[in-house]
Amino acid sequence: MYQEYSIKYSAKNRYETLVxxxxxxxxxxxxxxxxxxxxxxxFANSLNDIHQTSINGFGFKTIRVHPGQKFNEISFEASFTVIKKEVNPFDFSLPQDSTADCAKLDDLNFQIDFEPFLRKTRFTSLSESYTNIFPFDRDKTIFENIQSLNKWISKYLSFQPGVTDVNTPLDTIIKEKQGVCQDFTHLFCALARKNKVPARYVSGYLHQGHGYFGDSQMHAWAEAYIPDVGWLGFDPTNNLLANTNHVKVCHGKDYTDCSPLKGVVYAPGENTTIHSVKVLSEQQQ
Amino acid sequence: MLARVANNLFWMGRYIERSEHMARYLNVNYFSSLDAPNQLSQSRQFVLRSMLFMVGDAEEDESVELNEDEVLQKIALDHECGYSIINNVKYARENANSARDLISTELYEAINKFYHFILNYPVDVFVKRGLYDFTINVTEMTAILRGKIRGTLLHDEVYAIIMMGINMERANQIIRIINAKYNDALKAQGSYGDKFSHSFEWSTLLKCAESYDMMRRFYKKTPTSITTLEFLILNPNCPRSIMNSLNQVYKHIRVLDPSKKYNKNSTAFLVGRVRSEYEYKYIEEIESNIKNFIDTLLKELIQISKKMEKEFFNY
Amino acid sequence: MVRSVENRYIKGKENSMDNLENQIFASYQRNPDLFDEIFDENGVVKDVYKTLFNLYGGHSIQDYVRLNEKAKSSFFNQGITFQVYGEKDAKEKIFPFDLFPRIIDTAEWDIIERGSIQRSRALNLFLWDIYHDKKILKQGIVPLELVSSSDNYLHQMMNVNPPGGIYNHISGTDVIKHTDGNYYVLEDNIRCPSGVSYVICNRTALKRALFGVFNHYQTHTVTNYAENLLDLLETVKPKGIDIPNTVVITPGMYNSAFYEHSYLAKTMGVELVEGRDLFVENDFVYMKTIQGPERVDVIYRRIDDLFIDPLEFRPDSALGVPGLFAAYKKGNVTLANAPGTGVADDKAVYTYMPEIIKYYLDEEPIIKNVHTYHCSRPDELKYVLEHISELVIKPVDEAGGYGISIGNRLSKEEVEEVKKQVAQNPRKYVAQPIMSLSVHPTYIDENESFEQRHIDLRTFTVLGKDREFVLKGGLTRVALKKGNLIVNSSQGGGSKDTWVLKD
Structure with a gap:
């Protein structure tokens, strides 16, 4: 069983002064x-400039544009065709001994190997008062704990676009109890890491055909590393395990490593950017 | 050579040359006005207005009474004033700083000394009794710099670019000075029977370009509008003439672009074209419509500058 | 004028060879608790300094006043200046230069040179390890915390093999001599250590002022730094390049070390570029020249890691080159020092240097480490808080001598303030016993006399593929304020020419 998606990404940048x-x-x-x-x-841009591809510091493929002319406005259009295989996310057996399972997290080698995804970053730092907001239950397996974390976040925060932005600290999000997929994901990563489970931020596309939360931009969810199983995707915004509706682009420690568009623009004055993403399911077999 | 550094060197040359012409303009106009033959040319207001006109900051309102100390300070030592001599020297030094790995220690040290001299010149001394000393020092120090440029740098691209800057600026400044003095001669005519073509201002103009003595030697006559303009614009042997400046620019751009191919889009082509145009001009054509000549030449110089920027200084 | 000074030397030599009561040292006050580099504990001039002492003794203090003025204006006219941060009107200052040189004999230098190379090599192996197998962490020799808490531990560098296997091509090691007569390392600087241009300028200045003194000593040259640096950088060129195009990248002319950047470019004979002079196309780096784009293969960077590429690191950096890191990772350009090197330039890593040297080289440190208390360890934090007045408290991530508190100089209120800061953020601080830096006669302008002042020494080590080079000289920095132990130029320090004697 597989599903084919056609994804359209577009961005339009407008600048007050000539760039x-x-x-x-x-x-x-x-x-x-x-x-x-x-x-x-x-991929195409409105100035018809040639684009290049490169690999970024974390090994993901990027597209680069460096216009050879001055402009006030530029738009970008990308389209992707992706085939998503149907995978059963529960296709593994839970360990019998949950204490032994949890103990794997205390192993130094484990912590060293997964250091990048266990560290506190700018977007995954919690102040002292919140560090115990979701303690793990060591009588349960890691997977069960992570699953309850996923569920807990989806209940604790309500999906509310427009109240937070990329720079809102996690503490404010916890206090206000609302945010968008990014905030759900950062909170997930912060609490999983707090409980010694490696967690990474995932950026990608969500097919919203099933009434899932998200908006007409790129989606974010998390992957947690379950010993003996591997990285598993969790979508705390929708209280789901990542499935055929989730098309992954990249992962990183937090949003900073994954931001879909980075730009260096030499122009004074204000600018506006409009992004939009459409994910269409082409066919099902 | 890096395009940015080339641009800095070009501008270093321009700023050095610019400060010299400004300093000399202040000096010559102020001191020759003290015993000028007609009343208007002797008037302090007339001289101060001429100075502001030359630096491109003309006071349009005839009723304004200019303050001598303020005008002199503004043009020479005002940190806040973009075109002041002190800022020109500061920019020249900053440009030299960014390229100091390419220029000689001797040249750099001379620029640095020049900067510290101006920086430490007391404003009150300057406006009360230092005008002569200050302006003479500026012109002499720029002469030292030109000597160091010629005498201590490799005559390669670096040298060519600095010389292009110096000569582009010289053409610009000479045309500005001609413009200012032409303007003064127009205003001053009539008083005491002083005619435009025999105005006292032509001698001043020649002195502003350090060309008075040689002009006298060449023509053996009192300067008139025709002879002065011919000497300063068309005489290729007068080092300060427009013609010589254009010849120098052409010579140095050939170092950067030695191509012999016909390329009408190159800067060298444009410079060559402008140069040949003046090479075969009658001074009478120019004198009959000086205003038009000045505007055209300024426009052409801007075009050359823009082209240079695109071809060599694009970073 | 210089010639007449030279004549005086000869005269001075004849007259006062055995006369230690020389005039310029008449007012020299020797504090017996401090280690004086030229006088022994009995006040007798040490052998190696004897000739110099007599030569200088042939001068009157007025000669020094004049020579000193001349040296100062020479630095100023040459534009060998720097700007101090934190002043409203950042003024240009010269780095004060002292006319009395420091001499290091062959035996002592041997220790310093071998010690500097040992540390640079060990740090390089440490960096390779923490960006690859992480054995030293897994074996628990260095705590994981040490790297995981550092912003300079760049995950983008994980499993990247820098050309030639070198991370810290250029290191600056700060050493001091304690009252016990032994050298100790205070710091390893492997981000963008500066100061090497002053070593050469000081030598030039001393030669100009007093060239006669060089006739009496066999001193190693210091002017070969740039050629060695260029040679060694070329050993780590990208694959497939015959003659690499090397450049120095600077943050620009307003940077306090700009003079040094331009000096190095000039003496290496390479271009000095800023970020905006470079661009990346298809993962190759080019510079914009008047003849069009020209490929760049090796970049000696004087820009911190996080600023080199706004697309990969700090997006607000206007100093860097968009796309540079991807070109580096692809092996199309060499960066020196390698990105991610900064993680080992950390006062907390310093404290593990004996373990690091032992682990990778199976050697004992040739130059000692100052014992360090980690405030991140509860028992050591307790000791530090109880003994603040006997310790120097240093923030682990500040350079240039900023934020250092010296315990016995603090008022009661200041002690409490420091305690509070340390207790609040223990990971940020380490503490060390107060080391007494050795002292050296130094000409003090305002008193017009020679006085004892504390000194240290920064050595410069360059690592290439299978080769290394230590500049035989180094920068002796002097704390010009009486009793002051902080020698950084930004904190009012000066410097001396440093002579390493030949056998």
């Missing part, structure tokens, strides 16, 4: 992995 020089880097190409296959992709 002399600019570099953009897009991190929007779906990755090829066990559960998904990138069939084809296209």
């Amino acid at each position: 002399n020089d600019a570099y953009w880097q897009f991190l929007i190409i779906p990755e090829d992995n066990k559960s998904q296959q990138l069939v084809s992709w296209e």
Whole structure:
């Protein structure tokens, strides 16, 4: 069983003053992995400048644009065709001994190997008062704990676009109890890491055909590392395990490592950016 | 050579040259006005207005009474004033700073000394009794710099770019000075029967370009509008003439672009074209419509500058 | 004028060879508790300094006043200046230069040179390990915390093999001599250590002022730094390049070390570029020249890690080059020092240097480490809080001598304030016993006399592929304020020419 998606990403940047020089880097190409296959992709910009591809510091493919002319406005269009395989996320057996399972997290080698995804980052730091907001139950397996964390976050926060932005600290989100997928994911990562479970931020596309929460932009969810199983995707915004509706682009420690569009623009004055994402399911077999 | 550094060197040359012409303009106009033959040319207001006109900051309102100390300080030593001599020297030094790995220690040290001299010049001394000393020092120090440029740098691209800057600026400044003095001569005519073509201002103009003595030697006559303009614009042997400046620019751009191919889009082509145009001009054509000549030449110089920027200084 | 000074030397030499009561040291006050580099505990001039002492003794203090003025204006006219941070009107200052040189004999230098190389090598192996197998962490020799809490531990560098296997191509090791007569390392600087240009300028300045003194000593040259640096950088060029195009990248002319950047570019004969002079296309780096783009293969960077590429690290960096890191990772350009090197330039890593040297080289440290208390360890934190007046408290991540508190100089209120800060953020601080830096006669401008002042020494080590180079000289920094132990230029320090004697 598989599902084919056609994804359209577009961004439009408008600048108050003429831009002399600019570099953009897009991190929007779906990755090829066990559960998904990138069939084809296209990219174009309104100035008809040539784009390049490169690999960023974390090994993900990026698209780069460096216009050879001055401009006030530029728009980008990308389209991807992805085949997503139907994978059963529960296709493993839970360990019998939950104490032994949890003890794996205390192993030094484990902590060293997964250090990047256990560290506190700018977006995954909690102040002292919140560090025990969700303690793990060591009588349960890691997977069960993570699953309850996923559920707990989805209940604790309500999905509310427009009240937070990329720079809202986690403490404010906990206090206000609302946010968007990014905030859900950062909280997930922070609490999983707090309980010694490696967790990473995932950026990608969500097919919203099933009434899932998200908006017309890129989606974010998390992956947690379950010893003896591997990385598993959790979508705390929708209280789900990542499934065929989730098309992954990349992962990182937090949003900073995954931001879909990075730009260096040499121009004074204000600018506006409008992004939009459409995910269409082409066919089902 | 890096395009940015080339741009800095070009501007270093321009700022050095600019400060010299400004300083000399202040000096010559102020001191020759003290015993000028007609009343208007002797008037302090007239001289101060001429100075502001030359630096491109003309006071349009005839009723304004200019303050001598303020005007002199503004043009020479005002940190806040973008075109002041002190800022020109500061920019020249900053440009030299960014390229100091390419220029000689001797040149750098001379620029640095020049900067510290101006920086430490007391404003009150300058406006009360230092005008002569200050302006003479500026012109002499720029002469030292030109000597160091010629005498201590490798005559390669670096040298060519600095010389292009110096000569582009010289052409610009000479045309500005001509413009200012032409303007003064127009205003001053009539008083005491002083005619435009025999105005006292032509001698001043020649002195502003350090060309008075040689002009006298060449023509053996009192300067008139025609002879002065011919000497300063068309005489290729007068080092300060427009013609010589254009010839120098052309010579140095050839170092950067030695191509012999016909390329009408290159800067060298444009400079060559402008240069040949003046090489075969009658001074009478120019004198009959000086205003038009000045505007055209300024426009052409801007075009050359823009082209240079695109071709060599694009970073 | 210089010639007449030279004549005086000869005269001075004849007249006062055995006369130690020389005039310029008449007012020299020797504190017997401090280690004086030129006088022994009985006040007798040490052998190696004897000739110099007599030569200098042939001068009157007025000669020094004049020579000193000349040296100062020479630095100023040459534009060998720097700007101090934190002042409203950042003024240009010269780095004060002292006319009395420091001499290091062959035996002592041997220790310093071998010790500097040993540390640079060990740090390089440490960096390779923490970006690859992480054995030293897994074996529990260095705590994971040490790297995981550092912003300079760049995950982008994980499993990246820098060309030639070198991370810290250029290191600056700060050493001092304690009252016990032994050298100790205070710091390893492997981000963008600066100061090497002053070593050469000081030598030039001393030669100009008093060239006669060089006739009496066999001193190693210091002017070969740039050529060695360039040679060694070329050993780590990208694959497939015959003659690499090397550049120095600077944050720009307003940077306090700009003079040094331009000096190095000039003496290496390479371009000095800023970020905006470079661009990346298809993962290759080019510079914008008047003849169009030209490929760049090796970059000696004087920009901190996090600023080199706004697309990969700090997005607000206007100093870097968009796309540079990807080009580096692809092996198309060499960066020196390698990105991610900063993690080992940390006062907390310093404290593990004996363990690091032992682990990778199976050697004991040739130059000692100052014992360090980690405030992150509860028992050591307790000791530090109880003994603050006997310790120097240092923040682990500040450079340039900022934020250092010296326990016995603090008022009661200040002690409480420091205690509070340390207790609030123990990971941020380490503490060390107050080391007494050795002292050296130094000409003090305002008193017009020679006085004892504390000194240290920064050595410069360059690592290449299978080769290394230590500049035989180094920068002796002097704390010009009486009793002051902080020698950084930003904190009112000066410097001396440093002579390493040949056998």
